[in-house]
Amino acid sequence: MKIKILGSAAAEAVPCHFCDCRICELARTGGGKELRRRTSYLIDDDTLVDYGPDINWQMNEFKIDSFKLERVLLTHLHADHVDPVEFFWRRAGFAKQPINPLKIYSSKNTHLKIISLMALYGNSLSYDELNIEPVILNPDGTTVYEEEGKDFKLTAFQANHAPGAGPCVFMVERSGKRFFVCNDTGYFFDPVWEQLRNARIDGIVIDCTMGCKMENCWNGHMSGDVILELVGKMRAIRALKADAFVVANHFSHNADCTHEELEAFFNPMGIEVGYDGFEFEI
Ligand SMILES: [Zn+2]
Numbered sequence: 001m002k003i004k005i006l007g008s009a010a011a012e013a014v015p016c017h018f019c020d021c022r023i024c025e026l027a028r029t030g031g032g033k034e035l036r037r038r039t040s041y042l043i044d045d046d047t048l049v050d051y052g053p054d055i056n057w058q059m060n061e062f063k064i065d066s067f068k069l070e071r072v073l074l075t076h077l078h079a080d081h082v083d084p085v086e087f088f089w090r091r092a093g094f095a096k097q098p099i100n101p102l103k104i105y106s107s108k109n110t111h112l113k114i115i116s117l118m119a120l121y122g123n124s125l126s127y128d129e130l131n132i133e134p135v136i137l138n139p140d141g142t143t144v145y146e147e148e149g150k151d152f153k154l155t156a157f158q159a160n161h162a163p164g165a166g167p168c169v170f171m172v173e174r175s176g177k178r179f180f181v182c183n184d185t186g187y188f189f190d191p192v193w194e195q196l197r198n199a200r201i202d203g204i205v206i207d208c209t210m211g212c213k214m215e216n217c218w219n220g221h222m223s224g225d226v227i228l229e230l231v232g233k234m235r236a237i238r239a240l241k242a243d244a245f246v247v248a249n250h251f252s253h254n255a256d257c258t259h260e261e262l263e264a265f266f267n268p269m270g271i272e273v274g275y276d277g278f279e280f281e282i
Pocket residue numbers: 010011039078080081184250
């Protein structure tokens with residue numbers, strides 16, 4: 001399974017449009033790994049994780065062939081993870097036909113957000129018009145979603161984030177490998193720890209909104225010290241394989257950490273620091 005990070009920022013991106021802090025100025029003037037779009041991942045060439053306000057730019061910048069996309073997995077309804085406007089241009093009269101079918105996997109609340117914005121904007125009336133097939137996820141940690149004839153399985157777990165909004169973290173299975181999408185979330189709730197016991201995950205990307213200088217951020221998002229706790233416990237209960245590929249991602253300028261500062265903290269612990277365009281294989 002090949003994974004490409006299309007975006008590595010938290011909600012407001014880096015640079016944040018209205019901010020002149022040290023991190024935003026560095027991103028503005030130097031670009032490179034300091035420039036962070038809203039968090040999104042491409043798995044192989046057919047699966048997108050999250051679809052935020054930078055998606056059009058990400059698709060063009062990273063030369064992604066949208067006709068190969070078969071599914072989009074949406075973690076939760078926050079605006080940095082789902083901005084459905086680009087879906088609306090799949091309708092006849094905007095994009096030229098035929099449009100390939102697309103599955104959208106998300107919790108009920110995230111589907112409701114997309115459908116209600118469709119109605120509000122008046123651009124389209126139904127998923128049918130957009131050739132979208134909705135899959136409603138139950139983040140119970142046990143239901144496995146499969147597609148007939150496809151090498152793809154998904155299990156959703158409850159995230160410690162956005163209480164009441166149905167936020168998910170995901171385990172994607174393909175080619176005998178397991179990839180875990182672990183953002184946005186704080187430290188897992190107890191039932192999730194039990195569900196993950198012996199999962200033997202091969203690769204993981206983890207919420208690091210609070211960077212490596214803040215401490216004790218356990219709920220909603222995580223700081224570096226809590227990520228180390230999480231990875232240590234995942235290894236101890238064999239949720240993660242000993243040689244799993246671990247990446248911290250989803251960074252906010254509010255944490256005041258440069259890419260280099262994040263690497264100095266995480267790399268000695270065997271954890272990679274995400275940046276836009278970073279590719280790895282598990
Ligand atoms: Zn986020």
